[in-house]
Amino acid sequence: MAALNIVKYLSPPMPNVTPDYDGLEYRWRFLTFRPAYFKNEVYFIGAAVLYLTFYFIGKKTNARRANKWFEAHLPLYQAQFSRPANAEGLVSDGNSDFFAFSTGRRALASLHTTFTLRPRHDLLQIAYQFVRGIVELDYIVQDKVDLEFTFRESVGKEGAVPEAVWAIVSKEEMKRLRNDRWDLTFTKTTENNALPSSLVVMSEFADITTNLLKPYGQFQLVQVLSQPAIQPYFLSLSLTDQPRVRPSVPLEPSERHKRLVLSLSLPSGSDAAATLPLVAATFQLVDVISGEGKLPGVRGGLNAALRPETRSKLRKAREDVEKQLREDAQREKKEEEEEEKAAARKKARDERVSKLSAAEQQKVLEREKKRLLRKSQGKVKAR
Known part of the structure; x- marks a missing residue:
């Protein structure tokens, strides 16, 4: 009896269908539809249609933006890797995350290209981000692409790639990176006159910066970063041997990897090739750090170019952190x-x-x- 009362309470009232109804009416066999009896339902259906339209347009927009950038850079990937991408190209993880895996290049174990786009398919999330951006002035949401180059050389062995942390970071990105990446707490932040005023250097020791910013034949990292067409999209470039998140216990060498990470703000589809010179320069920087390729002055890699006291201080810093x-x-x-x-x-x-x-x-x-x-x-x- 109690169950029947509950059902009766939850059931909507029956419409007042009277025989003298003179409004708009549709009949088909024994079915009759009278629109005048449906008022609130129109708003519900409209909201559902709006949400679904937003979903499909946002989903398609994200996929198009990611694919445009990847297609513009794919020839470079094909020239650098024997396996530049998956057979199906970009792989989606949901509607705002895409990634590609590349392998088969000297000095590198792999390259992970990861796109993190705004949730354009989700109207509620977009509204939340918009409101939060008004309340928090330093809250910035943007489409990003991260290129994480993992060196083949393992951690724990003296080789061409040093166990060090170094980065060039946009000033607008610096605060977020300090909060999100534990490995960058190893560094000190300094200005560098050779770089544009919008960038800062985060390095454990000045010796690392000196060797990475100096010219190697025709390759000059400073010159590439100073190009006006690239600066709006550059977020950070970092060399690291430490995890992004502080571990609870010291990690074994096999659990750590030497990586070079390039983070970019994703250009619009019409300007997708704008970051191509910087990505090409990053491949050359990989060769400088690992001592590979045909660039002059890179024999032995970055580790061999550092002063002995710098290498000793780097080892000591890691021993202290592990302790x-x-x-x-x-x-x-x-x-x-x-x-x-x-x-x-x-x-x-x-x-x-x-x-x-x-x-x-x-x-x-x-x-x-x-x-x-x-x-x-x-x-x-x-x-």
Whole structure:
């Protein structure tokens, strides 16, 4: 009976269908449709149509923007890699994330090209981003493409690629990177007169910056970054051997990789080739760091070009970080063990007290209150 009442309460009222209805009416066999009885439904259907239209247009727009950029850079990928991309081209992960995997090049294990676009297919998310952008002035949402070059050389062995952290970053991007990337906390931020005023250098040691910004034959990274056509799209270029997120324990060498990461703001479809010179220059920078290719002065790679004291300081910095991570992990483990012991003691005490009579339980509680009071008074006096 109660179930029937609930169903009756939830059921919408029956429309008032009267025989003297003289409005618009559609009949087909035994079916009759009278639009005048449907008022709110029009708004619901309109909202659904709007959302679906927004979804399909946004989905298509994101796919088109990502593919335009990738198609403009694909000839360069084909010239650099024996396997420049998947057989199907870009692979989508949802409607705003796309990626490509490239491999088969000297000095590199792989290149991951990852597109992170605005959720144009989701009207609610777009509205949220718009409102948040009004409230938080430093909140910026943009289409991005990240190129993560992973060196073939493993961590833990003295080779051509140093275990170091270095980056050139747009000033507008610097605050976000400081918050999002733990590896860049290894660095110090400085201005460099050779670079445009909109860029800063984040480096562990000046020796690394000097060797990466100097010319190698016809290749000059500073010259490429100074091109006005590239600057609106450049976000960051970083060399790193550390993870993006601070690990809870020191990582084994096999769990870390030496990487060069180029982050760009994605150009519009009509200007997709604007970043092509910078991407081509990044491949040359890979050769400079790894000591490969035909550029003059790169033999032995970046590690061989660094001063011995710089290499020693880099090793010492990593030893100190690993020591700090190990100490933090041991301290957290000790705190967890103490909490578990305290919880076990409390459980045993509660079980013991629960077996006592009501009068004895009251005495135990009073003794506990007095003990806590003396303890709190002692802390006040100590202050």
